[in-house]
Amino acid sequence: MKYSVVIFPSSKVQETANSYRKRYDTAYAHIPPYIRLKEAFDLEEGKLPQLVSHLQQVADTTSAFSARFHRVSTFHPTNNVIYLAIQNKEPFVELHEKITTCCAESKELYAFVPHLTIGRDLTDDELKDVYGQLSMAKFDLTSEIDRFHLIYELADGIWSVYQTFLLKK
Numbered sequence: 001m002k003y004s005v006v007i008f009p010s011s012k013v014q015e016t017a018n019s020y021r022k023r024y025d026t027a028y029a030h031i032p033p034y035i036r037l038k039e040a041f042d043l044e045e046g047k048l049p050q051l052v053s054h055l056q057q058v059a060d061t062t063s064a065f066s067a068r069f070h071r072v073s074t075f076h077p078t079n080n081v082i083y084l085a086i087q088n089k090e091p092f093v094e095l096h097e098k099i100t101t102c103c104a105e106s107k108e109l110y111a112f113v114p115h116l117t118i119g120r121d122l123t124d125d126e127l128k129d130v131y132g133q134l135s136m137a138k139f140d141l142t143s144e145i146d147r148f149h150l151i152y153e154l155a156d157g158i159w160s161v162y163q164t165f166l167l168k169k
Helices: 011-024 045-060 090-099 123-134
Strands: 002-007 034-044 065-074 080-085 115-119 141-145 147-155 159-166
Touching: 002 123, 011 080, 011 115, 011 123, 011 141, 034 090, 034 141, 045 090, 045 147, 045 159, 065 090, 065 123, 080 123
Parallel strands: none
Antiparallel strands: 002 034, 002 147, 065 080, 065 141, 080 115, 147 159
């Protein structure tokens, strides 16, 4: 089965992200707005308890923090993705590194950049147009990050939460 580890930001951040995602993100109907901590990976069911135990240990040793989304950016030309950038990346990088120590055999395709995707699969012209418009917009959104989720992909492409892990207060 295919799994991933993500953070769902506050409902206010999700509402803002969804106002763009419904137009520009092909994954809009498959998953709420998220910050991916671990790229999607295949895992045998027998190894799931070990992963869950590792993620619980990570949660137990990581303090809650807040995130600030401050601008729109893009991964172009590597990828035609537009995203809300996170100003304070360090807590996300630390969490990502702790999580991926357990899943070292599943290599990451891209360098880890904490972000919240609001547009993907855009043509070059669409990307330039949308990014040009959104780069002029002001963003000042915050979200308290006190949990992360192990999610899995269903046969229809929709992602569902398998387990939620609470960070220490």
